[in-house]
Amino acid sequence: MKISRKATVTTSILLAAGLALTGCSSSANPSEGGSGASQESESSSGALTKDNFVERMSAAQLKAGSVHVKMNLGDAIEGDIEADMVISDDPQKVQMQMTMNTGGMDSDIRVVDGKMFMNMGQVTGGKFMDMSAMPGGGGDVGAILNQVNPGAQLDGFREALTDFQVDPKGPEIDGVKTTQLTLTIDTKKMFEAQPQEGVDADALVEALGDTITYDMFVGPDDLPRRIVTPDIAGLGAATQDYSAWGTPVTVTAPGADEIADMSALHG
Known part of the structure; x- marks a missing residue:
């Protein structure tokens, strides 16, 4: 079965959504093994603010x-979606x-190295597509990995x-007390700051x-426990x-x- 360029771009966007966690990364470059500050000192440094x-x-x-x-992507995609990630300020070291x-x-x-x-099941014959081996695929992969570049993300965000808006008395999630941050993002500026090859930003x-x-x-350790996007384009809230x-x-x-012959799959 052939796979269109549109299908691969759509899947790339979905993958980028999975990597959105690091969208709040800083341009700082902590030493390997952590930021150098304890979770206690981070949580005791006062309220979270816009700055x-x-x-x-x-x-x-x-x-x-x-x-x-x-x-859970609401009515946009039905089914279970889970991911394990290695977070790094070097996009080439990000794994998922x-x-x-x-x-x-x-x-x-999978994102590695x-x-x-x-691997999209029957669509890819039970094998993996190597996106970097597809015509233009390397550019798509590079764009996605660059989205987790801390400096670029910080400026764009x-x-x-x-x-x-901040509410220090957010709900308890998995036994953890939370602070609720409500953020409003200019959609056009967000896509302009993080353009993707083959994606029509105006249409999005x-x-x-x-x-x-x-x-x-x-x-209290400054780690996100949940992100909710309310009802985008009538598709329901994404969590x-x-x-x-x-x-x-x-x-x-x-x-x-385990890797498919791309010449047979790409159309």
Whole structure:
């Protein structure tokens, strides 16, 4: 079965959504093994504000180094989506394995060693596509990995942020008390700051609206526990839950015999 360029770009966007966790990364470059500050000192440094939440959450995420993510994308995609991630301020060191069961199809998407592999079940003959081996695919993979570049994310995020509200008495999630941050993002500025090859930003803005408002629930250790995006384009609220911070994660690239012949699949 042939796979269109549109299908691969759509899947790339979904993968980018999975990597959105590091969208709040800072341009700071902490030393290997963490930010150098304890979680106690981070949480005792006062309330999260528009001016400090990016740096504080970035330091906490880089210190933790890994996370498990469970996604519910509302009516946009039905099924289970989960991912284990290794977080790094070097995009080439980011690792992720995302498993999906959507529309009765099991998928396995992996990011490792700067490459992205997709196994979309019967669509790919039970094998992985090496996205970097597809015509133009290397550019798509590079764009996705660059989205987790801390400096680029920091500049783009701040440019697009139009409103910031904080409630220190957010709900308790998995036994953790949270602070609720309500953020409003200018959609056009967000896509302009993080352009993707082959993606029509104007069409996405028209579909999503001029702004996107979402709620981020952050623990006392400055780590996100949940992000909720309310009803985008009538598709229902999307929720991402974060757990198992700091639990070791290893992502293995598929073997040569598990990779599909791209010339037969690409159309």
